[in-house]
Amino acid sequence: MTVDITIVDYGVGNVASIANMIRKTGLTSELSADADVISAAERIILPGVGAFDTAASRLRLSGLGEVVAAKAAAGDRVLGVCLGMQLLLDGSEEGDEPGLGIVPGTVRRFPRTVGDETLRVPHMGWNTVTRQGNPDMLPAVLDGDRFYFVHSYYADPSDPSDTMAITDYGVPFASMIRRGNVVGAQFHPEKSHRMGARLLADFGRS
Amino acid sequence: MLSVRPRVIPALLLENDRFVKTRRFEDPQYVGDPVNVLSIFNDLEVDEMLLLDIGAARGAPIQLDYLRRLTTECFVPLAYGGGVGSVEQADRLVREGFEKIVFNTTLLDSPEIVADAVRALGAQAVIAAVDVRAYDGEYRIFGRGGTELSELRLQEWSRLATEVGAGEIMVTSIDREGTRAGIDLELVREVTRLLPEVPVIAHGGAGTREHLAEPILEASASAVAAGSQFVMQGGRDSVLINYPSGAQLTDLFQEEREHRSVGVEDDAHIDARYEIPGRDLSTTVMCERCITTSDVPGARLDEGPTCYYCSLHDELDAQYPIGASSTAALHAFAERLKRSGEGKKYDCIIGVSGGTDSSYLAHLLVELGVRPLAVHFDNTWNSPVATSNIYAVLDKLGVDLETYVVDNTEYDDIYRSFIEAGVIDIDTPTDIGFMGVLYRAAEKHGIKHIVEGHSFRTEGIAPRGWIYMDGGYIKSVHRKFGTVPMKTYPNLDFLKFLKWSAFSGIERTRPLYWVDYHKEDAKRFLADRYGWEWYGGHHLENRFSAFCHSYFMPKRFGVNFRQIEFSALIRSGQMERQVAIERFTAPRYPDPQLIELIKKRLGYDDARFDALMTAPKHTYRDYPTYKQWFERLRPLFWVLMKLNRVPKSFYVKFCRP
Numbered sequence: 001m002t003v004d005i006t007i008v009d010y011g012v013g014n015v016a017s018i019a020n021m022i023r024k025t026g027l028t029s030e031l032s033a034d035a036d037v038i039s040a041a042e043r044i045i046l047p048g049v050g051a052f053d054t055a056a057s058r059l060r061l062s063g064l065g066e067v068v069a070a071k072a073a074a075g076d077r078v079l080g081v082c083l084g085m086q087l088l089l090d091g092s093e094e095g096d097e098p099g100l101g102i103v104p105g106t107v108r109r110f111p112r113t114v115g116d117e118t119l120r121v122p123h124m125g126w127n128t129v130t131r132q133g134n135p136d137m138l139p140a141v142l143d144g145d146r147f148y149f150v151h152s153y154y155a156d157p158s159d160p161s162d163t164m165a166i167t168d169y170g171v172p173f174a175s176m177i178r179r180g181n182v183v184g185a186q187f188h189p190e191k192s193h194r195m196g197a198r199l200l201a202d203f204g205r206s
Numbered sequence: 207m208l209s210v211r212p213r214v215i216p217a218l219l220l221e222n223d224r225f226v227k228t229r230r231f232e233d234p235q236y237v238g239d240p241v242n243v244l245s246i247f248n249d250l251e252v253d254e255m256l257l258l259d260i261g262a263a264r265g266a267p268i269q270l271d272y273l274r275r276l277t278t279e280c281f282v283p284l285a286y287g288g289g290v291g292s293v294e295q296a297d298r299l300v301r302e303g304f305e306k307i308v309f310n311t312t313l314l315d316s317p318e319i320v321a322d323a324v325r326a327l328g329a330q331a332v333i334a335a336v337d338v339r340a341y342d343g344e345y346r347i348f349g350r351g352g353t354e355l356s357e358l359r360l361q362e363w364s365r366l367a368t369e370v371g372a373g374e375i376m377v378t379s380i381d382r383e384g385t386r387a388g389i390d391l392e393l394v395r396e397v398t399r400l401l402p403e404v405p406v407i408a409h410g411g412a413g414t415r416e417h418l419a420e421p422i423l424e425a426s427a428s429a430v431a432a433g434s435q436f437v438m439q440g441g442r443d444s445v446l447i448n449y450p451s452g453a454q455l456t457d458l459f460q461e462e463r464e465h466r467s468v469g470v471e472d473d474a475h476i477d478a479r480y481e482i483p484g485r486d487l488s489t490t491v492m493c494e495r496c497i498t499t500s501d502v503p504g505a506r507l508d509e510g511p512t513c514y515y516c517s518l519h520d521e522l523d524a525q526y527p528i529g530a531s532s533t534a535a536l537h538a539f540a541e542r543l544k545r546s547g548e549g550k551k552y553d554c555i556i557g558v559s560g561g562t563d564s565s566y567l568a569h570l571l572v573e574l575g576v577r578p579l580a581v582h583f584d585n586t587w588n589s590p591v592a593t594s595n596i597y598a599v600l601d602k603l604g605v606d607l608e609t610y611v612v613d614n615t616e617y618d619d620i621y622r623s624f625i626e627a628g629v630i631d632i633d634t635p636t637d638i639g640f641m642g643v644l645y646r647a648a649e650k651h652g653i654k655h656i657v658e659g660h661s662f663r664t665e666g667i668a669p670r671g672w673i674y675m676d677g678g679y680i681k682s683v684h685r686k687f688g689t690v691p692m693k694t695y696p697n698l699d700f701l702k703f704l705k706w707s708a709f710s711g712i713e714r715t716r717p718l719y720w721v722d723y724h725k726e727d728a729k730r731f732l733a734d735r736y737g738w739e740w741y742g743g744h745h746l747e748n749r750f751s752a753f754c755h756s757y758f759m760p761k762r763f764g765v766n767f768r769q770i771e772f773s774a775l776i777r778s779g780q781m782e783r784q785v786a787i788e789r790f791t792a793p794r795y796p797d798p799q800l801i802e803l804i805k806k807r808l809g810y811d812d813a814r815f816d817a818l819m820t821a822p823k824h825t826y827r828d829y830p831t832y833k834q835w836f837e838r839l840r841p842l843f844w845v846l847m848k849l850n851r852v853p854k855s856f857y858v859k860f861c862r863p
Contacts (some may be wrong), residue, residue: 017303018276024799026477049300050328083328097365118402120428122330122373125210125405126253148254148283150305150330152373169210191283191305193251 003028004039004204010064013047013084014190025197029202035067043204044071048083052107052153053095055083065100072102076116078182081202085177085184086155099182103179105157114170122152127187129165129175137164137178140202145195147187150174154186185203212422212459213253213429216436216449217409218243220259220288223272227434229384231337231352234260237437237445239330239586241807242749245279247436249590250449252282255432256407257306259288263351269293270302275806277303293322300327308376310335311349313366314356321370328371333407336363338393339380344395352380364400375401376431379410386413394425397477399729407431415450419458439597444609445584448597451737465591466771477798482760484791485769496773497786503671515667519777522662532720539717540574546654547707552579554655555648557640558600558607560592560747565599565738566728567718570602571657578657581647583640583696584611585748591739592747599736608642613694620680620695621750622808623687628824630763633754634675635695642677642696645706654711658853662717662742663726666774670859672765674826674833677703682830700832708842713850722783724780753804756796766790817854836860 004027007015015031022029029045031037046068048055059065065087072078072088080088089099092107099107110121126146133186154173164183167175177184182205189196219226219234226234237243247255257276262268268289277284286299286307296307309320313334321574324332337352338345338360347356358366365374377397379390394408406429406755412432421427438859439446450458491500493513500507506514526532547553556571556578558564571578580600584645600607617635624632644656684692706712711804731736759765771791775781805815825835836843840861847857 014300014303014305016274016277016301017305020303021281024281026798049305049331051325054326107634112403120403120405122405123210124330124374124428124863125213127210146211150373152329188305190281191281193248199280 001040005029005043005045005123007031007047007177008037008038008064008068009033010055010058010062011044013049013082015047017188018045018047018081018190021149021197022200022204025153025201025204027201029051032144033062033064035063038064038067039071041071041076043077043079043206044068045203046078046084046087048079048081048085048087050079051095052092053088053097053101054089056095056099057095059087059100060097069100069102069137072100072180072182075181077203077206078102080182080184081190082151082186083187085186087158088152088177088182088184089155092103102156102182103155103162103177104159105155105162105177107153108151108156112169119170123154123169124150126192127167127169127175129167129187131165132163133161133178137181137183138176138199138202138206140198141165141176141195147175147185147189147192149187151186155184174185211253211455212419212427213407214418214450214455214713215254215256215407215429215431216247216252216732217256217431217433218247218259218437220269221261221434222269225437226260227437228260231380231383236611236613238447238584238611240276241279241803242588242614243437243447244590245803246447246590246593247284247449248280250447250594252453253451254283254285254429255280256285256287256308256785257304257448259286260291260351263287263310265289265350269297270298273299273304274326274842276712279803287333287335291316292319293326295415296323296327296331300331305334306331306374308333308335309372310337311351311354313370313372314347315350317366317370320372324371324373329371331741332370333369333374333376333379334370334372335376336367336451337378337380337395338359345396348380356557360396361400362679364397365402368403372404374405374407376407376409376608382411383409385411386417386434387411388413388417389421389425389430391420391425394421394427398426398435405429407776415454415458418450419460421735425739425832432471440600440607442606444582444595444607444795445611446582446590446592446607446609447590462482477795480757480761480796480798480801482757482796485766486791487787487791493773495770495783496776497783497790499769499774502769503669505669515669515773516777518667519662519774524703526719528720528722535537536717536720537574539715539720540571541578543571543576543655543657547577550652551577552606552653553577555579555581555644555651555653556657557642557644557659558582558596560588560595561659562725562728562732562740563661563664563718565595565659565732565736566723567657567659568599568603568605569732569735570717570721572605573768578605579647579651579653580605580607582607582609583636583643583646584609585617585636585639585750585755586612586614587617587748587750589747589749589752595732595738595747598738599732608647610646610696612639612696615748616692616694618808619688619690620684620692621683623819625808625827626687627683628821628827629683629826630759630765630823631673631826632758633751634673635680636751637749638677638680638698639696642698642702645698645702645712646696646817648712649706651712654713655711658714658715658716659718660853661721661723662774663718663723663778664771664780665775666770667855667859668767668770671825673829675699676832676836676860678830679826686829700835703832706852711851714853715850716853725775726780749800749803752797753800756794757801758819760794821839
């Protein structure tokens with residue numbers, strides 16, 4: 001039996017929550033660390049929380065980074081969540097490890113101050129997104145939808161057309177990115193109750 | 207103003223497998239079943255939840271297996287605190303579905319462990335928490351669940367929290383915790399000043415909705431956590447799960463009112479596994495007036511074109527005609543209630559469930575100048591709509607609430623006993639428990655009247671073959687199949703029932719009989735006036751009742767209670783017969799997640815559940831009940847019925863053979 005979504009299990013991230021939310025939407029998922037299973041998967045989610053270098057090196061050492069990059073290059077559907085989204089870029093100010101380089105750009109830290117005010121980081125809580133560009137991908141995500149964010153760094157794609165949605169926290173930043181069939185979400189759809197469920201259902205049925 | 211919304215976080219205290227609430231970190235009071243409470247908060251779409259294991263905080267092991275049952279119920283961010291002393295434990299918890307880990311005592315004892323956790327899991331996953339109490343005229347830090355004075359001062363602690371790199375801070379005032387006296391803003395200001403670069407959660411003392419906003423608007427906090435406020439209601443501190451609505455939060459934080467693109471939507475999925483086929487009418491005869499069919503026990507359709515229940519309706523309708531006389535009767539009754547309550551705090555007891563009937567009745571009584579005490583039997587299976595509705599209506603009416611929360615493991619054992627007994631009336635323990643709680647409250651407060659929100663015009667009368675209930679039935683089924691001793695369940699055993707109904711002079715009355723009560727109008731009225739919500743028929747006020755009515759009874763016994771309700775609505779002109787027939791004959795799809803929740807909580811795997819759903823059937827007659835006593839004492843109950851001590855339906859159903 002093929003499952004709707006395969007979650008790349010490289011030892012980083014709250015995979016249980018993602019699987020739990022996918023089950024709630026009525027779709028099926030599996031966790032896998034097996035390169036063959038992931039290569040053959042219908043759609044994959046690249047999860048991730050924590051430090052950029054830890055995750056990037058685990059991806060590299062497990063060989064799963066290559067598998068994800070190959071799927072992206074082949075035009076398969078990939079969703080990066082939180083740190084899993086940041087890993088799609090070339091690299092991060094948080095560490096020295098290279099990212100997967102699927103979406104050109106880098107990951108930056110939020111500024112310490114905005115004007116005269118100290119910006120409290122991480123950006124933590126419920127914030128809204130505004131869509132950019134062509135809405136053909138994940139059309140269920142609408143302007144003003146609220147998602148749960150928790151992050152200190154944000155994606156800064158070098159090609160503006162790769163920004164799929166922006167959110168404002170002191171500075172406007174790319175809360176969703178896309179390139180071809182590869183999508184990234186900085187927020188946690190698996191913890192964003194109904195709107196998150198809708199996004200994952202949209203991805204799983206796309 | 208930043209666009210990220212301040213977070214409002216229920217802080218829930220776990221002690222073994224129960225949720226409790228403390229006051230100044232002491233005197234844990236039982237609040238309810240964690241699986242159900244979390245699931246209610248989840249459905250209320252809270253911003254985040256914070257789970258603090260107070261046992262683990264004082265040295266007991268972390269309950270990983272149990273926590274896993276809880277995380278699968280949550281689709282909002284979840285933090286865990288209590289006894290986390292290593293990076294490995296923190297990592298396990300994150301993998302089990304917690305986004306954030308709270309470090310408190312460990313930060314005081316071994317800050318390097320917290321620093322390692324930040325490196326391994328990221329700053330965003332680490333909350334540095336500090337419990338503070340005024341001591342010798344200054345703020346001092348206490349570790350180990352508030353029991354041990356630390357040498358560190360707030361300033362040093364703040365430096366430590368910054369050095370280990372925690373992504374978030376939580377400050378709790380021990381002096382205010384559980385008091386509902388308001389958050390210590392001076393303390394919060396001190397912490398946000400010392401730690402300007404990270405988000406700060408203010409906790410301890412938020413008793414009102416306004417208190418929630420103060421630390422955000424006046425002390426630079428990013429979030430506020432509260433316990434008592436979200437699990438209790440009103441002056442009597444009764445257990446009731448609640449959370450402000452989106453509109454209330456917007457008002458509180460003085461945000462511009464935004465249009466939320468989410469409405470309440472039907473989240474039930476069509477799942478063919480659980481399909482309930484529509485009723486096939488070809489093999490039965492239907493009453494010409496309602497939709498009662500010849501297979502309904504007591505329908506007596508072989509005696510004429512209309513059923514027995516239609517004649518019963520007409521009899522009651524003649525007895526309680528709507529008009530000037532019924533209005534006078536209602537007012538006279540209200541005056542009687544007030545007279546009987548003279549010199550006391552309350553005039554009557556009203557059972558509340560969060561449903562339309564009891565909510566409307568509470569409104570009606572207050573309009574008539576009656577001072578009711580609302581009583582709720584929490585069987586730990588409440589749905590969010592129930593608790594929100596009770597909160598909304600009683601809060602606006604200023605009616606006090608008393609909640610009786612049954613022990614969750616004990617109650618699940620009673621439910622399992624009934625399912626295993628092979629009978630249809632598996633929700634009887636709730637009806638009896640509710641009645642038991644009402645009588646107990648009446649006795650305790652010396653109140654002589656219990657009013658019930660029943661209306662024959664909208665609910666009809668359930669056939670005895672479908673539902674039987676008495677305290678003896680519950681005892682005998684539980685004795686045969688149960689494994690957990692019955693200690694907290696408020697059963698209505700025979701002698702107590704006789705005492706309360708015959709000798710305590712407690713009257714039971716159904717005032718809606720005197721009112722031109724229209725269900726749809728009542729729903730609209732309650733929504734407008736009180737912000738009461740109706741989520742649709744398949745979300746009943748109780749999750750187990752919803753399971754029982756939407757799946758268990760139709761699937762296992764072919765019994766559809768909507769037939770009774772629709773028939774009543776047709777008789778009273780509130781529903782078109784044709785519409786009722788269409789709905790009755792259409793297939794239904796119960797919420798698969800509800801069924802999964804029931805299985806999970808009762809501990810049934812698929813095979814066991816399927817076996818129980820197809821096991822041989824039994825009826826209440828297969829178990830000892832009080833029925834023979836009710837029949838033998840029929841003349842006494844006839845008198846009690848005439849005295850309004852028991853409802854007529856009780857006499858008709860239980861005292862006749």
